[in-house]
Amino acid sequence: SQGPTVIMVCGVNGCGKTTTIAKLAYMFQSQGKKVVLGAADTFRAAAVEQLSIWAQRLGVDIVTGPQGSDPAAVGHRAVARAIEMHADVCIVDTAGRLQTHQNLMRELSKIHRVLGKQIPEAPHEVLLVLDATTGQNGISQAKHFSEAVKCTGLVLAKLDGTAKGGVVVAIRQQMGLPVKFVGVGEKPEDLLPFDADSFVDAMFAES
Ligand SMILES: Nc1nc2c(ncn2[C@@H]2O[C@H](COP(=O)(O)OP(=O)(O)O)[C@@H](O)[C@H]2O)c(=O)[nH]1
């Protein structure tokens, strides 16, 4: 109700995090909301560059840090900037990581903790991006990421391919974690709110 809504985005390498953030930024912007991005994937220089290009294209503000710098510090500065600019939404990118890599999962917990320093309820949403081609490993991803950062929802990316992302049914059933959006392409407008009926229809449709 007051202050920016902070959204943290996590997942394994290449699942579609950065693209999803561009799509979310585009969606919020279309709703007339002011958006600040935090490029807390400081692991690869190319990752910061990729998000910066999106920010420039969409005309939204972005907070970055040098390659190899503390991602939690970038997250902290992104929230500070969002507060200062009276932004509505702050979306924080994170580096891809294997859910079984304990050090990197601890780093993710730290980012999560630091995002709450200036706004006690933040991050208000923690979205786990799952590649629709992921099979049963998706359950392990959902479990481990939730243990580290208490995920609030899934984004099922790359649903425009042949994969149907059926693993989200098991994740919903076992962990109660809902799918909030689906990614259906590489463009900013290629994000749809999840619709269970059309998802099930597509799952059983003849290809
Ligand atoms: N077809 C398709 N490609 C996607 C989708 N989301 C992401 N991608 C592509 O997947 C690749 C990895 O995406 P990226 O956002 O960089 O993943 P990250 O490593 O998790 O940040 C890029 O080539 C994206 O364009 C989607 O919904 N559909």
Ligand SMILES: [Mg+2]
């Ligand atoms: Mg990325």
